[in-house]
Amino acid sequence: MNSMETLEQLKVRxxxxxxxxxxxxxxxxxxxxxxxxxxxxxHTRAVAEFLREDAALRLDYASNVTGVDWPEKTVKxxxxxxxxxxGVEKEVEEVRERKTPGYLEAVYHLxxxxxxxxxxxxxxxxxxxxxxxxxxxxxxxWRSCEFQEREIFDLxxxxxxxxxxxxxxxxxxxxxxxxxxxDYVAPDDYEYEPTPHDAVLAxxxxxxxxxxxx
Amino acid sequence: xxxxxxxxxxxxxxxxxxxLEELYNWGxxxxxxxxxxxxxxxxxxxxxxxxxxxxxxxxxxxxxxxSPRQADLMIVAGTVTKKMAPQVxxxxxxxxxPKYVIAMGVCAISGGxxxxxxxxxxxxxxxxxxxxxxxxxxxxxxxxxxALMTLQDKIARQSLTGxxxxxxxKAEAPGECPIPAFGKHDLEPPNNPxxxxxxxxxxxx
Numbered sequence: 221m222n223s224m225e226t227l228e229q230l231k232v233r234x235x236x237x238x239x240x241x242x243x244x245x246x247x248x249x250x251x252x253x254x255x256x257x258x259x260x261x262x263h264t265r266a267v268a269e270f271l272r273e274d275a276a277l278r279l280d281y282a283s284n285v286t287g288v289d290w291p292e293k294t295v296k297x298x299x300x301x302x303x304x305x306x307g308v309e310k311e312v313e314e315v316r317e318r319k320t321p322g323y324l325e326a327v328y329h330l331x332x333x334x335x336x337x338x339x340x341x342x343x344x345x346x347x348x349x350x351x352x353x354x355x356x357x358x359x360x361x362w363r364s365c366e367f368q369e370r371e372i373f374d375l376x377x378x379x380x381x382x383x384x385x386x387x388x389x390x391x392x393x394x395x396x397x398x399x400x401x402x403d404y405v406a407p408d409d410y411e412y413e414p415t416p417h418d419a420v421l422a423x424x425x426x427x428x429x430x431x432x433x434x
Numbered sequence: 435x436x437x438x439x440x441x442x443x444x445x446x447x448x449x450x451x452x453x454l455e456e457l458y459n460w461g462x463x464x465x466x467x468x469x470x471x472x473x474x475x476x477x478x479x480x481x482x483x484x485x486x487x488x489x490x491x492x493x494x495x496x497x498x499x500x501s502p503r504q505a506d507l508m509i510v511a512g513t514v515t516k517k518m519a520p521q522v523x524x525x526x527x528x529x530x531x532p533k534y535v536i537a538m539g540v541c542a543i544s545g546g547x548x549x550x551x552x553x554x555x556x557x558x559x560x561x562x563x564x565x566x567x568x569x570x571x572x573x574x575x576x577x578x579x580x581a582l583m584t585l586q587d588k589i590a591r592q593s594l595t596g597x598x599x600x601x602x603x604k605a606e607a608p609g610e611c612p613i614p615a616f617g618k619h620d621l622e623p624p625n626n627p628x629x630x631x632x633x634x635x636x637x638x639x
Contacts, residue, residue, distance in 0.1 A: 391553065392517050392616040399552045406552045407620035412633040413549075420550070 224337045225276070227255055237274070238266040246343060256327070256341035261355055264344060265382075268361040271330060271340065279330040279340055282362035285369060287376035289401045291349065292322035322349045324378050328358060328365070346378060349401075357383035375400035455594050462506075463494075463589040466534070466582070469505035470498035471525065474512025476539040476572040483575040493582050502528040507585070509578070510564075513541035513548060514555040516621050520613050526562045527610045531602030534589070536581050537564045539572050546571060560625035562611050 225233075231243045234257075241263035247255045259267055271279045295318045303312045324346045331338030344355040357380035359365045369380045370389040377398035380386055388395065397404055408423075416424040441451055472480055484490045484498060499505040502525045514522055526535065537558050540546030548554035558564060565588060566581040573581075592600050601607040611629070614621040625631075 390517075394616040394618060396618045404552070406550075407624065409556060409620070409624050410632075411556060 224340075227257065230277075230340070231257065233274075234267055234270060237270040238263045241267055243267070254339065254341060256343050258343045258345065261344065264356045264358070265361065268342075268358050272361055277340070278332045278334045279338065280362075281331045281333045281338075282328055282358065282364050283331050283339070284327075284329040285358075285365050285372065286327050287372040287378060287400065288325040288327060289349070289376060290320075290323050290325060291402045292319065294319050323347065324349055324353060324376055326355055326369070326372055326378055326380075328362075330362075353377055354379040354381050356381050357386075359383050374398070377401065456590075458594065459590050459592060462532070463586040465497075466493075466495045466507045466585065466589075467497045467499050467505050468495055468507040468509050469502055469525065469529065470500045471508065472511045473514060473518065473522075474539075474541065476511035476542070479572045479575055480509055480511045480538065480578060483578045488575040488579065490579065490582065493579065493586065495582055502526075503530060505529050506532065507534045507536065508562075509536045509538055510542040510558045511538040511572075513546070514558050515553050516555050517553070517616075519555045519558070519561060519621060520616070522558060523561045523611050523613045527613070531609070532600060533602075534565045534585055535562055536566045536568065536578075536585065538568050538578060538581070540569055541571075543567050543569060555621075557630075560630045561614060562626075563629055 227245050231245060234243050235241055242260040244258040245255055246258050271277055297316050297318060299314050299316050300311050301314050303310055326344045328342040328344075329339045330342065331340075346353045346355055355378060357365070357369055359369055359380070360382060366384070367389060369383055370385070370387060372378050373380060373383075373386055374388040374390050375398055387393065391399070399406070410420075410423045410427050413420060413424065435453075436451055444451055472478075482488060484496060490496050495507070502508075506529070508522075508526055508529065510522065526533070535558075537543050541548065541554070542558050545551070545554050545556035549556055555561075559567075566584050568577050568581045570577055594603060602609075608628075611626060612623075614623060616622075
């Protein structure tokens, strides 16, 4: 990989090229994985076209597009609070619960075939997981996104606005679920297994309450 | 029926005795034409079986037919996804009687490594009657040949009259398997209850 500008420098240049664009650098918990750029839905197309056309970047190849499901969750945090109890001020630890809203995410890995560098990772987020699940499609910018965005639409239910042919690609058109979502429940067609364990064991006990078949 | 000892004695003297049923089954079992049809990696082993090294032609089954109308045997070689299952059943229905099915590999038998998945059928025997199951992932060509020999034995033992005659000789037996429809969450129905039922509980403690 050639030396490329840092994400901070890139963010400044993106905001100069697409005025008003909100770009957030999302760190990745693992040291080996590079951080990514979170784009806002309004300026995605302009930013994507800048990334493809800019002479120093020329990110002409979207190698991979994938989806991530982030369900709603409550995060427990320990917070140190100063409390005065009986005239003595003390530092007390309090557990606070915070709810984070759920959303769906599309992640794009971009490389440059011309300049042999990359990846630059983009993230697009939907507003929620239920009814506002649209993000702009990047297929008009990178043609290789077409089937992968269809797959994300199929398995995660993200609607890509501006996609030329947004249909299910793996499941049949009558199918209404999104199997890769965390809250997906597969049709219950359990059958006997000789050594059930974990989730399968729970299923086996539900189907054979008196004990698993021998 | 002719006595077995007399028959051996006659054949020593150059007199061949047979029955119409035996002659008919002998002809059928040595010209089983498979449907040219593969679903996943097991199909590669099936192709290897048809090539010179393993040579399925030794058993008279080398004529892989591209049309179900000309085929006697369906080798379900590979993973049957739920999206593909109606087409497999439709192909089976289009084959003329008498017809046979070999389920090749663990995917075709039970879903195999994908059994816990949402998109793979847990065994083709939920929709069509299977004559021979071959375990293996994928089974070696020898295993497919063994399955073919098992099927040949089965054909040779089929009687053409009486209660044990095969279903295609019974006028009242249904000629086709119902084709499952694509539902909102799963195939509808999830199995053909006339052919397959979930295994009952065998022991309680």
